[in-house]
Amino acid sequence: MQTQPVEFGFNPDANGRFGPFGGRFVPETLMCPIEELEHAYEDACKDREFDREFRRLLKDFAGRPTPLFHARRLTQHLGGAQIFLKREDLLHTGAHKINNCIGQGLLALRMGKTRLIAETGAGQHGVATATVAALLGLECVVYMGEEDMARQSPNVFRMRLLGAKVEPVSSGSRTLKDAINEAMRDWVSNVHNTHYLLGSVLGPHPYPLMVRNFHRVIGQEARRQILEACGRLPDWLFACVGGGSNSIGLFYDFIPDASVKMVGVEAGGKGQELGEHAARFSGGRPGVLHGTYTYVLQTLDGLISTTHSVSAGLDYPAVGPEHALLHSEGRVEYSRVSDQEALEAARLLSRLEGIIPALESAHAVAEVVKRAPGMSKDEVVIINLSGRGDKDLGIYQSTGTM
Amino acid sequence: MSVTHKTRITACFDKLRAEGAKGLVVYLTAGDPSLEDTGRLLAAIERGGADLIELGVPFSDPLADGPVIQRASERALKGQATLAKILEHLPTWREQVAIPIVLFGYFNPILQYGLEKFAKDASQAGVDGVLVVDLTPEEAGSYVEAIRAYHLDAIFLASPTSTEERLKKISQTSTGFLYLVSREGVTGERSDISLALKPLVERVKENTALPVAVGFGISTPAQVREVQSLADAAVVGSAVIRAIEDRYPSQGEESIEQYIRWLKHGAGEKPE
Numbered sequence: 001m002q003t004q005p006v007e008f009g010f011n012p013d014a015n016g017r018f019g020p021f022g023g024r025f026v027p028e029t030l031m032c033p034i035e036e037l038e039h040a041y042e043d044a045c046k047d048r049e050f051d052r053e054f055r056r057l058l059k060d061f062a063g064r065p066t067p068l069f070h071a072r073r074l075t076q077h078l079g080g081a082q083i084f085l086k087r088e089d090l091l092h093t094g095a096h097k098i099n100n101c102i103g104q105g106l107l108a109l110r111m112g113k114t115r116l117i118a119e120t121g122a123g124q125h126g127v128a129t130a131t132v133a134a135l136l137g138l139e140c141v142v143y144m145g146e147e148d149m150a151r152q153s154p155n156v157f158r159m160r161l162l163g164a165k166v167e168p169v170s171s172g173s174r175t176l177k178d179a180i181n182e183a184m185r186d187w188v189s190n191v192h193n194t195h196y197l198l199g200s201v202l203g204p205h206p207y208p209l210m211v212r213n214f215h216r217v218i219g220q221e222a223r224r225q226i227l228e229a230c231g232r233l234p235d236w237l238f239a240c241v242g243g244g245s246n247s248i249g250l251f252y253d254f255i256p257d258a259s260v261k262m263v264g265v266e267a268g269g270k271g272q273e274l275g276e277h278a279a280r281f282s283g284g285r286p287g288v289l290h291g292t293y294t295y296v297l298q299t300l301d302g303l304i305s306t307t308h309s310v311s312a313g314l315d316y317p318a319v320g321p322e323h324a325l326l327h328s329e330g331r332v333e334y335s336r337v338s339d340q341e342a343l344e345a346a347r348l349l350s351r352l353e354g355i356i357p358a359l360e361s362a363h364a365v366a367e368v369v370k371r372a373p374g375m376s377k378d379e380v381v382i383i384n385l386s387g388r389g390d391k392d393l394g395i396y397q398s399t400g401t402m
Numbered sequence: 403m404s405v406t407h408k409t410r411i412t413a414c415f416d417k418l419r420a421e422g423a424k425g426l427v428v429y430l431t432a433g434d435p436s437l438e439d440t441g442r443l444l445a446a447i448e449r450g451g452a453d454l455i456e457l458g459v460p461f462s463d464p465l466a467d468g469p470v471i472q473r474a475s476e477r478a479l480k481g482q483a484t485l486a487k488i489l490e491h492l493p494t495w496r497e498q499v500a501i502p503i504v505l506f507g508y509f510n511p512i513l514q515y516g517l518e519k520f521a522k523d524a525s526q527a528g529v530d531g532v533l534v535v536d537l538t539p540e541e542a543g544s545y546v547e548a549i550r551a552y553h554l555d556a557i558f559l560a561s562p563t564s565t566e567e568r569l570k571k572i573s574q575t576s577t578g579f580l581y582l583v584s585r586e587g588v589t590g591e592r593s594d595i596s597l598a599l600k601p602l603v604e605r606v607k608e609n610t611a612l613p614v615a616v617g618f619g620i621s622t623p624a625q626v627r628e629v630q631s632l633a634d635a636a637v638v639g640s641a642v643i644r645a646i647e648d649r650y651p652s653q654g655e656e657s658i659e660q661y662i663r664w665l666k667h668g669a670g671e672k673p674e
Binding site for chain 1: 465479485486512514515535538540560561565568572583588
């Protein structure tokens, strides 16, 4: 049962609260589909057949388990800790997002929904949703900010090739936040046949819990793999945090291990002012956005701030409520990396390891580039390489990242 | 509910009931096109015959609203119509308007303002009730406490997707009236009223003793009358905003007064 405490980590209470964070702040019309989803998810959790089918698709369709790769040249170059990369970038569709899409796609089928809608920032979640919709024979509409469509155009084409309809969103900042607004407007209008396949550990309960659980496999595999490779647990975990799905997926199964330090890396963008970054923990404060109470970048009047990041997937003013709890408990440290540092880290990883990372994941790499030289050679670091950089080639090219 | 204080909203619905009449609720976004204009428009709406006003507090991310009210919010925010500014202006507006005013908005600005301070300032400014679109009874504990402490009505939404159990809970948490969303979806005009509205209103009425106002998608006198034949009041929102976009300020606030009068009594063509 999802609402009962497990032996480790945090689970939300019956109201979907992670400590003070989380909950359900939605228009009344959405309460019914959200409760329906919660019950369907509870049932699915008890159903071995659902789990078997989920595992089968993760393995045979998505390509799990992903390798844990010892980045020897990067390790040598930085001259400190041993660096391992969790290769989520090798998954089908090019990022960790597919884990959650398979899980929610199967749930949508179970609920008898015929239509999937999704928001996307970088396009990775949109592509993964379109892929699963094709696989399961469901109609698919993806909302994407016009600004993001321009900077991630290869993914727009991928979604269309997969049979999804991509709806440009021209309101507000024309990025991820506005795409979520538009997806919620669609959902509230079409609740009878539509499942909103939310792409991160955001939104009203049960999404933060459910999405995290679909991504837990990342940390479960990494734990087994690092024990095999090193005979012990890692000292450090690093992952980028947009909404926070890849990071919570990696972190979750290590939470009870006090010796494992965890760092979530937010988008520091191009400056410290509101609107120049997406660093919610250093620049925001608790508030409500998109159905959940969490850290939000906002004005003094409670209006949601615009954000900036070179990485569309991190360019969002709120963060998953479980991260807000991990932050307030001091279990995870949250830091920020600038656009420039991320671009340089992407170049470094490409040159040293032959791996072109997604700009989102490059933020996690950049944090390690800063810290590893100060660590001892016995320390073990895992970076979640959450996505590959094909979608970012245009940005790498236009910023002279060569 | 142990509300001993009879609010202006309850008095309004009592009076309508005594007269055997039904209400017209008009929505207006505060600060659209400017805070100065809002006072004039509120007075015009009252003169036109509205029984109650829903005053929208603009938000940066109005996810329950369709394009018309989104545009109004954007215009209002460009003019810095924040919750604090609206509360500052309200006492002046209140002097010109006698009918009940319900603030209608999203939770975060109210949360950041401070629940207690908001309830106090709103009450002192002459507000009669508050409806928060993205707040359901489950999350509303401390909010309702603050609102009630200052004798404001806490109004909640009911929807076609609400179960009997939820309708009961919504009714128990609300005072003043229930706002029934006529259909699944966001705010905005529709050419037809759903055939399912009659059984929906009946179902809601079975679960509440409060007056029921129906909104979302109502834009013509015929629709207003149709809704009034089923429920206690009809709410018109996006259509009014569009009328303001089309006629104001070029044709003066009298044109809005006329438009409201048309909605309330009108047969035939929309006034030019």
